[in-house]
Amino acid sequence: MxxxxxxxxxxxxKSIGKVAKELGLSKTTISLVxxxxxxxxxxxxxxxKEYYKQEIIGVESSTTDLIQLLKEIEE
Structure with a gap:
């Protein structure tokens, strides 16, 4: 992304104000960007990108059957 x-x-x-505060920038700067x-x-x-890192977490599974996957997750 x-x-x-x-x-x-x-x-x-959130809002422009909250995002600006999180990034340490002005609302005007965020609005212009x-x-x-x-x-x-x-x-x-x-x-x-640094502040709002998007992480993908991989999962290993022995099946592609959704019902079986749910059972594995619950265990």
């Missing part, structure tokens, strides 16, 4: 998409999702989830009007936003994109 790209930084701009992450930023827009976080603004929708979200509207693609901020000059050279690469440093901010890096900051967004």
């Amino acid at each position: 790209d930084s701009l998409k992450i930023l827009k999702e976080k603004i929708k989830e 979200a509207r693609k009007q901020y000059p050279n936003p690469q440093k901010i994109y890096s900051k967004i």
Whole structure:
């Protein structure tokens, strides 16, 4: 997921003010970046990705049967 998409999702989830506070930036800066009007936003994109890391956790399973998978998870 790209930084701009992450930023827009976080603004929708929370607010521009909360996202700005989390990233240590002004609301104006966040607003400009979200509207693609901020000059050279690469440093901010890096900051967004670093703060809102998207981790994928892998799971090993012996089956692809959903019912069996649920049983394995419950164990």
